[in-house]
Amino acid sequence: MEQSIAISVRELMTYVYRGGDIDNRFRTNTTLTEGTAIHQEVQKTYKEADEKEVALEHSFTRDHIHIHLQGRCDGLLQTEDGPVIDEIKSTARELEELTEDSDPVYWAQAMGYAFIYTEKEGLDHVRVQLTYVQKQTKEKKHFLKVITKSELTDFMEACIEKYLSYARILLHIREQKQQSIPDLSFPFPKYRDGQRPLAGSVYRTIEEKRDLFAQAPTGIGKTISTLFPAIKAMDLKNMEKIYYLTAKTVTRATAEEALQLMSENGLTLRSVTLTAKDKICFQEETICQPDYCEFADGYYDRINGALVDILMNETQMTRPVIESYARKHKVCPFEFSLDLTNESDVVIGDYNYIYDPRVALKRLLPDQKKKTTLLVDESHNLVERAREMYSARLPKREFLVLSEDWEYENDKLAKAADAIYKDLERIQGGRTEPFLIEELQGQWEEALERFIEQAERQLKDEPVDQQSEHLLDTYFTTQNFLKILQLVDEHYQVLGTVDDGDFAIKLFCIDPSHVLSETTKGFRSSIFFSATLSPFGYYKDMLGGKKDDYILQLPSPYDSSQIDLAIAPLSTRYKSREQTAPRLAALLYEQVKRGEGNHLFFFPSYHYMHLVYQHFRMYEDVEVAVQEQGMDEERREDFLAQFVPGGSLIGFAVLGGVFSEGVDLRGDRLNGVAVVGIGLAPRSFERELIKDYFQQKGRNGYDYAYVYPGMNKVLQAGGRLIRSESDYGSIQLIDDRFLSPKYVSLLPEDWGNYRIVKE
Known part of the structure; x- marks a missing residue:
C-alpha cells in the first residue's frame, strides 16, 4: 500500500545538509519579522516581469512512499540569459566573510526550487542565485551558478535517498498514532461529574475550528478532560498537533501523567516536554559554544541520529528521557527538545513558547499553526503573564555604566550609550515619582539603533568577560525594548519609573487582550480552561475572546x-x-x-x-x-x-x-x-x-x-x-x-x- 508524506523544500534540505556546531557566540539577532522585511526590500527591486514568492511543488514515489515536495522560492527573475531562481538570505556576518560554500543548506534550498522549476518548464538548465543581504548595512552580495537539469536531477535523487529512511520512521509513527486513536477510550471506568460535558465541548470546539473558555472546578480532572478529546480530534482533517501550555512545572507533570494513562490504554503518539534552558543544561553555565560545551560541539552532525533513535524507541519524551538520549548522542538537551517539537504530536511547555515575542518558537510556521490546537491550562494566569511578556523597560543606569566602561576602548560605543543616558536623563527631568510620558520626542529610535549597531560591532569578536557580558545584557534589553515599541498602541502607556533610585522608561501593556487575540487567531482552536475563570466576562475580555467563542461554566461536582x-x-x-x-x-x-x-x-x-x-x-x-x-x-x-x-x-x-x-x-x-x-x-x-x-x-x-x-x-x-x-x-x-x-x-x-x- 502506498503511503504519502508532505515536506517543504526547506525542511528536506535542512535535514539532509545541516552540520556543524551550535555556536551562540554573539550574532546579531535577526528576527523572523526583520528577515521578512529584508526579503520584501529585495523583492521591491525586482523588474516588472520578475515574480516573487513563487509556489512550486513536485512529487516523487520511492518504495511505495509518495513524497510531496513543496515550497515558495523568493524570486523568479527573467533575464536575457534565461530565468534565475533567487534565494534571499539576511545575514549578520560581514559580506566579505562569505564565500560560495559558506552555507550548504541555503544552496540546497535554491537547487531544490531550481529542480522543481526545470521539471515543470522542461528546461535543460537554469541559473541559480544566492543573494545575501547584510542586516545592518543592507548591502547585497550575489553568488550565481548555471546548473544543468541532469545535475539537479542527480542532486535531488541523492537528497530523496538520504531522506527516505527518516520518512519511513515518520510514516511509521504517524501510522501508529492513526491506528490507536479511533479505538482509544476514556481511561477511567466512568466520567466524573462535569468531565463528559467538558470533553464534549473541547471536541466540538476543535471540530468547528473555534475557541472555548471553560471554567471547570478544581479536582474534576481538567487535564484528562481536555487532552483526551483533543487527541480524539486528531482523527479530524487538518488537525495534527496539540500544544499543552501551562505556567507551572507541576501542571506539566499532570499532563504527562494523563498521556501515560492513555498510553496504557492503547494510545501510541509522540509527546515532548519542553524544559527551560537553564534548568536542563548539562553545564554549569549556559554558554552554547563548541569550545566550551561538548554537547554544542558538532551538534548538527549528530542530531539526525539522535532523532531517529528516540523517535523509534520512545513515545513520551519527558525531561529524564531527553536527558538520557542527549547524553547518549552527545547533543544539547535543550536544542534536542526543540527539534523534537517538529515531529511530536503533543508538545507540553510554558506559555512563553507560544505567546512571548522574545522566545516564542519561530519554527512553528503559519501553515502548521492552522493544524494545531492550543490547550491553555490555568489560563487565568495568562493575563498577568501577558502583561509582563508584552511590556519592556529601558534602565538609565545601565547606559551610564556602559559609557564609562567603554570610554577608552570603544569611543563610538561609549558615545552611543551616553546619548541614550542623556536622553533618559532629560526625560526624567529630576523626577523621583512615576509619571506618564505622552510622547518620546527626538530621534529616539535612531539613538537606540545606533547603540545596537555599535554594540554588535563590539560584541562580534569579543571574548566573554564581565564587561562584555554587561554589554550583551544591555544589548538584548534594548533589542527587546525596540521590539515591544513596535507594538505600542492605545492598549499601552509609556511611563517613567524609578526603582531603587534607577530611572527607566517602561512600555506598559495595560490591556494584553489585543496581542493575545492576534497570537491565538493563527491556530486552529484554542481552549482556555481553569478552575477560576470567573467572572467570565472579565477573563474572556482580557484573554482576547470573540463574540462567537464558546463558553462553558461547569457547576462543582462536590457537595x-x-x-x-x-x-x-x-x-x-x-x-x-x-x-x-x-x-x-x-x-x-x-x-x-x-x-x-x-x-x-x-x-x-x-x-x-x-x-x-x-x-x-x-x-x-x-x-x-x-x-x-x-x-x-x-x-x-x-x-x-x-x-x-x-x-x-x-x-x-x-x-x-x-x-x-x-x-x-x-x-x-x-x-x-x-x-x-x-x-x-x-x-x-x-x-x-x-x-x-x-x-x-x-x-x-x-x-x-x-x-x-x-x-x-x-x-x-x-x-x-x-x-x-x-x-x-x-x-x-x-x-x-x-x-x-x-x-x-x-x-x-x-x-x-x-x-x-x-x-
Missing part, C-alpha cells in the same frame, strides 16, 4: 457539606495589621483545634506572614513549616512532602505564590485552608492606570485592576482543599470585606453555606 466554610470579619487592611495580628493568630489556632490534621494558611505578603507567625509561635503544641522566599524546586517539594496523611502540620504560605495553586494535596494530606485578606494588589501607579483605562472603556475599572485578580488568588488558594469526592475540610476566609455583597457574589456555589465567626 457543599464537604466544606466547613467560615468567614471571620477581621480587618486585614495594612493600617490594622499590627493591632489585629494577635487575634488573627488566635483565629488560625482555633481552626487547627476545631479540625485536626494538616492546614495551609495563606497571607498577602511575606512581611505579614512573618508578623502573624511571631504571635502564632506561642502555641507550642503545633508544628509549623514556613514558606521561604526564592525556594527552588527541590525545597518546594520538600515543603510539600511534609504534608503526610494523618499528620498535623501547619503551613504558612503566601497568597498567589507557588503553593496557592497547582498543588494537589489529596485526601488527608490537607484538612484545612485559611486565606487572610482579599488578595488585592497594593495600590500603585500602574494599577491605577489599569483602573482608569478600563473605566474609560465602560467597565468597572477598580474591579478589573484590583478585585477580580485578587479574588482569583483567594479562590485558587481555597481550591487546594477539595480535590475529590471523598475530601472534607475547613476553609476560613479572614477579612470583613468578604461579607460585602460584591465578594459574596464572587464565591463559588459550593462555598455558599458559610458561617460567620463571632468576635
Whole structure:
C-alpha cells in the first residue's frame, strides 16, 4: 500500500545538509519579522516581469512512499540569459566573510526550487542565485551558478535517498498514532461529574475550528478532560498537533501523567516536554559554544541520529528521557527538545513558547499553526503573564555604566550609550515619582539603533568577560525594548519609573487582550480552561475572546457539606495589621483545634506572614513549616512532602505564590485552608492606570485592576482543599470585606453555606 508524506523544500534540505556546531557566540539577532522585511526590500527591486514568492511543488514515489515536495522560492527573475531562481538570505556576518560554500543548506534550498522549476518548464538548465543581504548595512552580495537539469536531477535523487529512511520512521509513527486513536477510550471506568460535558465541548470546539473558555472546578480532572478529546480530534482533517501550555512545572507533570494513562490504554503518539534552558543544561553555565560545551560541539552532525533513535524507541519524551538520549548522542538537551517539537504530536511547555515575542518558537510556521490546537491550562494566569511578556523597560543606569566602561576602548560605543543616558536623563527631568510620558520626542529610535549597531560591532569578536557580558545584557534589553515599541498602541502607556533610585522608561501593556487575540487567531482552536475563570466576562475580555467563542461554566461536582466554610470579619487592611495580628493568630489556632490534621494558611505578603507567625509561635503544641522566599524546586517539594496523611502540620504560605495553586494535596494530606485578606494588589501607579483605562472603556475599572485578580488568588488558594469526592475540610476566609455583597457574589456555589465567626 502506498503511503504519502508532505515536506517543504526547506525542511528536506535542512535535514539532509545541516552540520556543524551550535555556536551562540554573539550574532546579531535577526528576527523572523526583520528577515521578512529584508526579503520584501529585495523583492521591491525586482523588474516588472520578475515574480516573487513563487509556489512550486513536485512529487516523487520511492518504495511505495509518495513524497510531496513543496515550497515558495523568493524570486523568479527573467533575464536575457534565461530565468534565475533567487534565494534571499539576511545575514549578520560581514559580506566579505562569505564565500560560495559558506552555507550548504541555503544552496540546497535554491537547487531544490531550481529542480522543481526545470521539471515543470522542461528546461535543460537554469541559473541559480544566492543573494545575501547584510542586516545592518543592507548591502547585497550575489553568488550565481548555471546548473544543468541532469545535475539537479542527480542532486535531488541523492537528497530523496538520504531522506527516505527518516520518512519511513515518520510514516511509521504517524501510522501508529492513526491506528490507536479511533479505538482509544476514556481511561477511567466512568466520567466524573462535569468531565463528559467538558470533553464534549473541547471536541466540538476543535471540530468547528473555534475557541472555548471553560471554567471547570478544581479536582474534576481538567487535564484528562481536555487532552483526551483533543487527541480524539486528531482523527479530524487538518488537525495534527496539540500544544499543552501551562505556567507551572507541576501542571506539566499532570499532563504527562494523563498521556501515560492513555498510553496504557492503547494510545501510541509522540509527546515532548519542553524544559527551560537553564534548568536542563548539562553545564554549569549556559554558554552554547563548541569550545566550551561538548554537547554544542558538532551538534548538527549528530542530531539526525539522535532523532531517529528516540523517535523509534520512545513515545513520551519527558525531561529524564531527553536527558538520557542527549547524553547518549552527545547533543544539547535543550536544542534536542526543540527539534523534537517538529515531529511530536503533543508538545507540553510554558506559555512563553507560544505567546512571548522574545522566545516564542519561530519554527512553528503559519501553515502548521492552522493544524494545531492550543490547550491553555490555568489560563487565568495568562493575563498577568501577558502583561509582563508584552511590556519592556529601558534602565538609565545601565547606559551610564556602559559609557564609562567603554570610554577608552570603544569611543563610538561609549558615545552611543551616553546619548541614550542623556536622553533618559532629560526625560526624567529630576523626577523621583512615576509619571506618564505622552510622547518620546527626538530621534529616539535612531539613538537606540545606533547603540545596537555599535554594540554588535563590539560584541562580534569579543571574548566573554564581565564587561562584555554587561554589554550583551544591555544589548538584548534594548533589542527587546525596540521590539515591544513596535507594538505600542492605545492598549499601552509609556511611563517613567524609578526603582531603587534607577530611572527607566517602561512600555506598559495595560490591556494584553489585543496581542493575545492576534497570537491565538493563527491556530486552529484554542481552549482556555481553569478552575477560576470567573467572572467570565472579565477573563474572556482580557484573554482576547470573540463574540462567537464558546463558553462553558461547569457547576462543582462536590457537595457543599464537604466544606466547613467560615468567614471571620477581621480587618486585614495594612493600617490594622499590627493591632489585629494577635487575634488573627488566635483565629488560625482555633481552626487547627476545631479540625485536626494538616492546614495551609495563606497571607498577602511575606512581611505579614512573618508578623502573624511571631504571635502564632506561642502555641507550642503545633508544628509549623514556613514558606521561604526564592525556594527552588527541590525545597518546594520538600515543603510539600511534609504534608503526610494523618499528620498535623501547619503551613504558612503566601497568597498567589507557588503553593496557592497547582498543588494537589489529596485526601488527608490537607484538612484545612485559611486565606487572610482579599488578595488585592497594593495600590500603585500602574494599577491605577489599569483602573482608569478600563473605566474609560465602560467597565468597572477598580474591579478589573484590583478585585477580580485578587479574588482569583483567594479562590485558587481555597481550591487546594477539595480535590475529590471523598475530601472534607475547613476553609476560613479572614477579612470583613468578604461579607460585602460584591465578594459574596464572587464565591463559588459550593462555598455558599458559610458561617460567620463571632468576635
